Amino acid sequence: xxxxxxxxxxxxxLVMALVSVFPLWxxxxxxxxxxxxILAGRLLPGNHFLDNFQKLIGETIxxxxxxxxxxxxxxxxxxxxxxxALAGYAFEVYHDKAKDRVxxxxxxxxxxxxxxxxxxxxxxYSKLHLLNTTLGFILPSFSTVLLVMLFRQATxxxxxxxxDAARIDGQNEIMIFFRIYCPIMKSTFxxxxxxxxxxxxxxxxxxxxxxxSQDMRTIQVFLASLSGGYSIDYGVLMLAVTLSTLPLTxxxxxxxKSFVQSIAGAVK
Amino acid sequence: MKxxxxxxxxxxxxxxGWCFIIPMLFCLILSKLYPMLxxxxxxxxxxxxxxxxxxxxxxxxxxxxxxxxxxxxxxTFIYLAVQLPIMLALALLTAKLxxxxxLKFKGFFRTAVFLPSVTAVVSYSLVFRxxxxxxxxxxxxxxxxxxIDNEINWFGDPWLARFVIILALxxxxxxxxxxxxxSGMQSIDPEIYEAAKIDGAxxxxxxWKITVPxxxxxxxxxxxxxxxxxxQLFAEPRNITNGGPANATLAxxxxxxxxSFDYVPKFGYSAAMSYIVFLIVxxxxxxxxxxxxxxE
Numbered sequence: 273x274x275x276x277x278x279x280x281x282x283x284x285x286l287v288m289a290l291v292s293v294f295p296l297w298x299x300x301x302x303x304x305x306x307x308x309x310i311l312a313g314r315l316l317p318g319n320h321f322l323d324n325f326q327k328l329i330g331e332t333i334x335x336x337x338x339x340x341x342x343x344x345x346x347x348x349x350x351x352x353x354x355x356x357a358l359a360g361y362a363f364e365v366y367h368d369k370a371k372d373r374v375x376x377x378x379x380x381x382x383x384x385x386x387x388x389x390x391x392x393x394x395x396x397y398s399k400l401h402l403l404n405t406t407l408g409f410i411l412p413s414f415s416t417v418l419l420v421m422l423f424r425q426a427t428x429x430x431x432x433x434x435x436d437a438a439r440i441d442g443q444n445e446i447m448i449f450f451r452i453y454c455p456i457m458k459s460t461f462x463x464x465x466x467x468x469x470x471x472x473x474x475x476x477x478x479x480x481x482x483x484x485s486q487d488m489r490t491i492q493v494f495l496a497s498l499s500g501g502y503s504i505d506y507g508v509l510m511l512a513v514t515l516s517t518l519p520l521t522x523x524x525x526x527x528x529k530s531f532v533q534s535i536a537g538a539v540k
Numbered sequence: 541m542k543x544x545x546x547x548x549x550x551x552x553x554x555x556x557g558w559c560f561i562i563p564m565l566f567c568l569i570l571s572k573l574y575p576m577l578x579x580x581x582x583x584x585x586x587x588x589x590x591x592x593x594x595x596x597x598x599x600x601x602x603x604x605x606x607x608x609x610x611x612x613x614x615x616t617f618i619y620l621a622v623q624l625p626i627m628l629a630l631a632l633l634t635a636k637l638x639x640x641x642x643l644k645f646k647g648f649f650r651t652a653v654f655l656p657s658v659t660a661v662v663s664y665s666l667v668f669r670x671x672x673x674x675x676x677x678x679x680x681x682x683x684x685x686x687x688i689d690n691e692i693n694w695f696g697d698p699w700l701a702r703f704v705i706i707l708a709l710x711x712x713x714x715x716x717x718x719x720x721x722x723s724g725m726q727s728i729d730p731e732i733y734e735a736a737k738i739d740g741a742x743x744x745x746x747x748w749k750i751t752v753p754x755x756x757x758x759x760x761x762x763x764x765x766x767x768x769x770x771x772q773l774f775a776e777p778r779n780i781t782n783g784g785p786a787n788a789t790l791a792x793x794x795x796x797x798x799x800s801f802d803y804v805p806k807f808g809y810s811a812a813m814s815y816i817v818f819l820i821v822x823x824x825x826x827x828x829x830x831x832x833x834x835x836e
Contacts, residue, residue, distance in 0.1 A: 281637050281640065281643075284633070284637060285634075285637050285638070285643075285649050288630075288634055288649075288652075288653055288714075289648070289649055289652035289653060290652075291711070292652050292653050292655055292656050292711070292715060293652050293655060295656075295664065295667050295668070295671065295711065296655060296656070296659070296667075298667065298671065298677070299663075299667045302670075310670065310677070311670070311673065311675050311676050311677065311680070312677070312680050313676075313677030313678075313680040313681050313684075355563045355564050355567065356564055358560040358561075358563065358564070359560060359561045359563070359564035359565070361560065362556075362557040362558075362560035362561045363557075363561065365557070366553050366554055366556065366557025366558075366560070367557075368554055368557075371554075371557060371558075371561065374561070374565070378565075378568065381568060381572045381573060381576075383768070383821060383822055383825055384572055384576055384818060384821075385768055385771060385772045385817055385818060385821050386772055387771075387772045387774070387792070387793040387796055387814060387817055388576070388579060388814040388815065388817050388818040388821075389571070389572060389575035389576055389579060389814070390796065390797070390800065390810075390814065391579065391582065391796075391800050391807050391810050391811050391814065392574075392575035392576075392578035392579045392582060392811065393571060393575045394800070395578070395582075395590070395807065396570070396574065396575060396578065411567060411570065411571060412567070412571040412572075414563070414564065414567035414571075415564050415565075415567040415568035415570075415571060415572065417568075420564060445553070445556045446556075449560075470658075473660065474660040474661055474662075476660075476661055476662050476774065476775045477774050477775070477793070477797070480797075481797075481801065492660055492661075492662040492663075492775075495660075495662045495663060495666060496662050496666075496775075496778070496779055498666075499666055499669065499779065504670075506670050509666060509670070510667075510670070513663045513666055513667060516660065516663060517658065517659050517660065517663050520658055520660070521658050524658050
């Protein structure tokens with residue numbers, strides 16, 4: 273009975289793993305095949321990779337949108353993590369009644385769905401001349417409530433004695449944050465970097481709205497435009513999709529361990 | 541004397557604290573709080589583009605007669621009602637299996653299950669779109685296995701098209717949610733299970749009587765964020781089915797987007813619809829919190 277149960281568990285897990293990996297396998301293999309084979313459901317790599325690659329690089333603005341998205345993601349992630357870490361740290365270290373009240377408001381704002389503020393944000397950003405600018409695209413991520421929450425929660429387990437000791441040593445508050453807090457909280461920062469980079473890289477709707485000129489396009493908007501025509505070249509499409517998935521996958525595997533640890537910490 | 545110096549220090553520190561918070565708060569006002577208030581004001585105005593005049597409840601009245609709006613609402617609720625329970629149950633099951641102490645190849649299973657959550661919404665939408673195209677792979681495979689005789693037009697039938705979108709959603713988000721459950725399960729004290737075993741509760745009983753109740757806050761969190769995410773569904777219908785056939789897969793955000801940006805922009809009307817979405821999210825979240833707390 274117990275053995276049957278274990279076998280069943282492995283079977284279920286195996287099916288889940290296969291179902292999870294299968295579309296990704298199909299996506300990667302299709303980079304090496306031509307449209308006709310992809311539609312026919314070929315599951316082994318062929319020899320059309322170079323054809324697809326040349327078409328993707330030569331005939332589309334793939335490289336430009338890729339560079340755009342890398343730029344937005346790096347600048348946006350650095351700024352967002354710093355701004356939210358400072359806020360989360362301050363909500364805990366300098367907390368008083370007023371700040372706790374503000375924190376509650378910040379938490380409540382998480383309930384506001386992005387779609388609900390789309391139009392007024394577009395109107396506001398066009399008045400502030402932020403349309404088609406890098407700042408316009410990344411500004412909303414500077415107030416990611418999830419990150420503020422993550423840092424506030426993580427700061428609760430940060431030893432305050434270190435802050436007191438540094439104050440006695442005469443270090444000023446901002447130095448304490450950068451020199452003492454940041455190095456110790458490395459895994460929280462790694463988690464924050466993954467969350468923010470994923471959000472920025474994967475964003476579609478806001479990029480579509482705020483970056484309407486072609487030379488500012490994000491990779492996601494570019495991908496969607498590739499499939500817009502009547503005859504879609506699936507080989508080129510799958511190559512573009514695969515290449516655009518690669519950077520995040522690398523970042524994720526690099527920081528995976530601290531990511532899972534931090535979620536565990538935040539959940540507690 | 542000393543206490544006075546201390547007090548001054550705390551006032552100073554409190555001010556420094558505000559300085560640390562203000563950049564985030566400023567951006568929050570700019571991209572959440574002010575737009576939220578502005579949306580409320582916009583929703584009582586109508587006109588084309590930025591030429592808006594006050595029109596009272598006109599926009600809200602219009603929603604009651606707008607068939608496309610009602611259709612997109614219906615679709616969104618179908619997505620939510622079907623996807624939420626199936627996905628969270630699957631995620632819970634996955635997490636439970638991954639949490640088995642004696643499980644071999646744990647790293648492999650965990651990575652495989654979590655892999656879909658690394659893919660971008662547009663990317664996986666396009667993969668699903670090509671898989672389920674009329675002349676696409678899924679039809680070919682099903683035909684070569686003799687499960688079907690003729691190609692199925694997945695995107696030509698309202699329910700089949702919705703099915704593909706729900707399938708894609710479950711594929712993308714199950715692993716993501718199971719990571720939260722897994723970390724929750726790992727923080728449960730093993731001694732609780734030992735004690736339960738002595739009392740004769742193990743296996744399935746321990747799962748329902750100990751694990752699930754202890755995970756309730758996390759389940760609540762994932763339920764709320766899934767609700768929020770599903771009501772904002774945008775990229776999948778746009779890239780898998782383009783809202784078709786005949787708006788049968790159009791989600792509410794797709795409709796709001798097209799009213800605001802596709803043809804003649806009607807910002808007032810789209811703001812009114814946005815407000816309804818916001819209210820629904822808020823009401824559902826309150827219900828979920830109430831239900832989640834009740835069973836304490």
